[in-house]
Amino acid sequence: MPFYHKPKAFTQLPTAAEKKSVKNGPHHAVFTSRFDKYVGDWKNDLKEGKGLFLTKTGKLYEGDWHLGFRHGFGTLSHRLPNGSFYLDYRGCWVRGKPEGVGWRYYENGDVYFGFWKSGKRHGYGKMWYKNGTYYVGYWNMSEREGMGMFVQENGNRYEGHWEDDLKSGLGRFYHLHTGQLQEGVWECSVCVKSKVSDIVIRQFCDLPTEYPIPPETLRNSLIILERSAIWLKQKIGEIDQKLKHCIDQM
Structure with missing residues (x-):
């Protein structure tokens, strides 16, 4: 008779070693095969909880993790030649990409604050250009689309509809350096039909018009405008109270 009986609870050595190698809880430092470094929490061999991840190329993420993905709130930075880090993004993440509300600091000096989706500017947001x-207005996958307001360097501003990152549809343009308001229709950022009127602050502007704009003499001008093909096909777009308040305060 055989003198050895395999115990019922016997576990083969490779299986036991594999179970022991599964990471759970906080770890001081774990390096990948590419020499990336992770310091933080684990669960069932996946990053879970709080952690810091530094790549060999100098990308640094600090924040929340879920099922191995950047998920929750976190910051992303990159290392500069002098050894310091430059903040790229801080805000919400979903499965490894910015999604929700967050700040983005571009290397060229532009700054964005607003909503994100799958790593793109999407929804309501504000952009400060260098x-x-x-x-300020709405975005669709990193392009201006919907209702929005754009302010130029000299203070002149456009309020109206956007499409494919261009002024498109109904809008109004304030020529604050001359004291005039232009209202009409834009196509590919070019005004194709509009009316111009003086605004009440005209006399305080840098380059006011010498005389008030002469009164309109065209008969039935409003009917002509309302029946024009360009005017009828325009989309007004939706606007929420936050954006309306922001525009009205400018």
């Missing part, structure tokens, strides 16, 4: 211009 050249001094400013946009």
